[in-house]
Amino acid sequence: MDVELRGITKRFGSVVANDNVNLTIRGGEVLGLLGENGAGKSTLMNMLSGLYAPDEGEILIDGKQVAFDGPSDGIEAGIGMVHQHFMLVPVFTVAENVVLGVEPTGQLGSIDMKRARRQVAEINEKYGLHVPPDALIEDLPVGIQQRVEILKVLFRSADVLILDEPTAVLTPQEVREFFGIVSMLKEAGKAIVFITHKLHEILEISDRVSVLRQGRITGEGDPKSLTEADLAEMMVGRPVSFTVDKTVADPGRPMIEMDKVTMLDETGEKVLDRVSMSVRAGEVVGVAGVQGNGQTELVEALSGIEKIASGKIIFDGEDISHATVRERHSLGMAHIPEDRHKSGMVESFTIAENMVLNNYYAPEYSKGWAIDWQKVAETAARFCIDFDVRTPSVFLPGRSLSGGNQQKMVVARELERETKLVIASQPTRGVDVGSIEYIHERLIASRDEGDGVLIVSSELDEIMGLSDRIYVMYDGRIVAEFDNTGGKADRNTIGLAMAGAHEGEGAAA
Ligand SMILES: Nc1ncnc2c1ncn2[C@@H]1O[C@H](COP(=O)(O)OP(=O)(O)O)[C@@H](O)[C@H]1O
Ligand SMILES: [Mg+2]
Numbered sequence: 187m188d189v190e191l192r193g194i195t196k197r198f199g200s201v202v203a204n205d206n207v208n209l210t211i212r213g214g215e216v217l218g219l220l221g222e223n224g225a226g227k228s229t230l231m232n233m234l235s236g237l238y239a240p241d242e243g244e245i246l247i248d249g250k251q252v253a254f255d256g257p258s259d260g261i262e263a264g265i266g267m268v269h270q271h272f273m274l275v276p277v278f279t280v281a282e283n284v285v286l287g288v289e290p291t292g293q294l295g296s297i298d299m300k301r302a303r304r305q306v307a308e309i310n311e312k313y314g315l316h317v318p319p320d321a322l323i324e325d326l327p328v329g330i331q332q333r334v335e336i337l338k339v340l341f342r343s344a345d346v347l348i349l350d351e352p353t354a355v356l357t358p359q360e361v362r363e364f365f366g367i368v369s370m371l372k373e374a375g376k377a378i379v380f381i382t383h384k385l386h387e388i389l390e391i392s393d394r395v396s397v398l399r400q401g402r403i404t405g406e407g408d409p410k411s412l413t414e415a416d417l418a419e420m421m422v423g424r425p426v427s428f429t430v431d432k433t434v435a436d437p438g439r440p441m442i443e444m445d446k447v448t449m450l451d452e453t454g455e456k457v458l459d460r461v462s463m464s465v466r467a468g469e470v471v472g473v474a475g476v477q478g479n480g481q482t483e484l485v486e487a488l489s490g491i492e493k494i495a496s497g498k499i500i501f502d503g504e505d506i507s508h509a510t511v512r513e514r515h516s517l518g519m520a521h522i523p524e525d526r527h528k529s530g531m532v533e534s535f536t537i538a539e540n541m542v543l544n545n546y547y548a549p550e551y552s553k554g555w556a557i558d559w560q561k562v563a564e565t566a567a568r569f570c571i572d573f574d575v576r577t578p579s580v581f582l583p584g585r586s587l588s589g590g591n592q593q594k595m596v597v598a599r600e601l602e603r604e605t606k607l608v609i610a611s612q613p614t615r616g617v618d619v620g621s622i623e624y625i626h627e628r629l630i631a632s633r634d635e636g637d638g639v640l641i642v643s644s645e646l647d648e649i650m651g652l653s654d655r656i657y658v659m660y661d662g663r664i665v666a667e668f669d670n671t672g673g674k675a676d677r678n679t680i681g682l683a684m685a686g687a688h689e690g691e692g693a694a695a
Pocket of ligand 2: 227228229350
């Protein structure tokens, strides 16, 4: 099945989300749709799936113009969309979710779950989805829930599958498996629209690419003849640097030291096991590891979010093993949290309020006994300029910002004060390339001003690009340490340590 979008325009008030967009989608092909946060990707696909109606332009399926009056018309025409936020019922089983709304009925009009389960099993088999039909959604990991969404649209006989930023929620291993499924769908003749802001994913899986910037198509072509640099420029509108420009570090005194720190979870299991590490002034230290090996807990211990069971934490010579989060903050510890929605910002607060979230009590913001909101707003506006947070006003709620801009807001708040140590956890997760470049520059700038910088990331490229020294965590322990001066650490050896092999090898500690 082929689909053509012609001259599609969509406005939300004064925002032109899509501006005269032309796009062709073909059966048996993966079309990569690339663009920064807010470029208009979801809006465009919401029109193709029937959720929104375009203001101008037309949609043709196999040459015939169609007009959808809601998503059920889209489904009817063979177009299925898997949204960024899943729409499954958590307390229902996989099979129940899949058939919801289109239940096959038995002889007396009752729901024929047996037939439904059989059909689910067939689709499962055909596309290598491996989803357990009787499991409850709430018990399944996100990666599997996503497959349930795919199963759901396949069950409705979709020929065109729109996958809206599917890899954003997946681990690197899950991405591999997901690409396998996409290949099988393509082999079966389905048309796939794969939305992402990750360049290497486009190069790896798509047959054609279209790039959106500010609602317009700014480039298209065959990924085989395009480089990441080409794609980035189409996406951001200027050349983007992928390598982090930095000089050789000149580390000073230890800024933070952990001495045999152990932390237990609620069941008494060791989540940190005698971890000793340090970050010196003027040095970037990266923590690599497969997610779930203690990196999150390491940051919780350092920032004071969770208590440690034994061991010591020394911050610039001072014992802070049992200090509160606020005390550590006041001593000059900055923390960019891994989940900005959970602990980095309050979505309903204004951007101005978010900019002083952990600092509103500081003397520079008080006017007698009250908070000087004028001062807060001025400061927030300056932070927005310095950190390129794009918003028409600092009085809009935090949730009005795109993901990349929310992250820059958090980074601005944490870095725009006197700090000694910056702890950055997944600092660029879900952030587009232009903003990644910017956040990386700022982290290196903190280092060059003499801060200790600790980076925890599941992106090994990010760790290798930024760090002067690298620790690898495995099973709650630091299992290896690498000197990365001049980028000399070996990627393979680090990868092996992350997988738990050759424990201790390469360990300088
Ligand atoms: N329902 C809506 N109401 C108002 N503005 C919207 C709505 N949906 C999207 N927008 C705006 O349209 C633009 C494109 O958004 P979107 O399509 O979600 O981008 P992307 O998926 O590429 O991140 C953004 O400026 C966004 O704020
Ligand atoms: Mg989107």
